[in-house]
Amino acid sequence: MKDYSDSVENCPIADVQKIIHGKWTMVIIYFLSNQTLRFSELRRKLPNITEANLTKELRTLEQYGLVHREVYREVPPKVEYSLTPYWGRIYSCS
Numbered sequence: 001m002k003d004y005s006d007s008v009e010n011c012p013i014a015d016v017q018k019i020i021h022g023k024w025t026m027v028i029i030y031f032l033s034n035q036t037l038r039f040s041e042l043r044r045k046l047p048n049i050t051e052a053n054l055t056k057e058l059r060t061l062e063q064y065g066l067v068h069r070e071v072y073r074e075v076p077p078k079v080e081y082s083l084t085p086y087w088g089r090i091y092s093c094s
Contacts, residue, residue: 019064022057024049029083032067036082 020026024046031037031045043054058081061067065086072078 019060019066022053022060024053024057025061028054028057028061029066032081032083036070036080038078038080042081 020029027046028042031042037045039054039058042058043049043051046054049057058067058069062069065084068082068084070080070082072080
């Protein structure tokens with residue numbers, strides 16, 4: 001029987017699975033693929049997600065470099081989220 005442990009560790013799909021494991025991750029990516037959105041706009045598009053979970057999912061995506069968080073220094077604070085070019089490279093891999 002062949003040992004696949006080395007193959008799985010080097011598999012790019014396994015890396016993506018580590019990132020896109022949250023319940024709402026793909027839905028968030030879908031909405032951000034259409035346009036840049038503020039946190040409140042994302043929250044309205046996802047009425048069944050809690051604010052804490054949305055924050056957690058966005059932070060995870062930002063940590064892995066899939067989402068860009070732009071903070072505008074104004075009152076009241078404005079924060080926008082968009083997909084990074086890195087997402088495009090992952091999405092277009094075959």
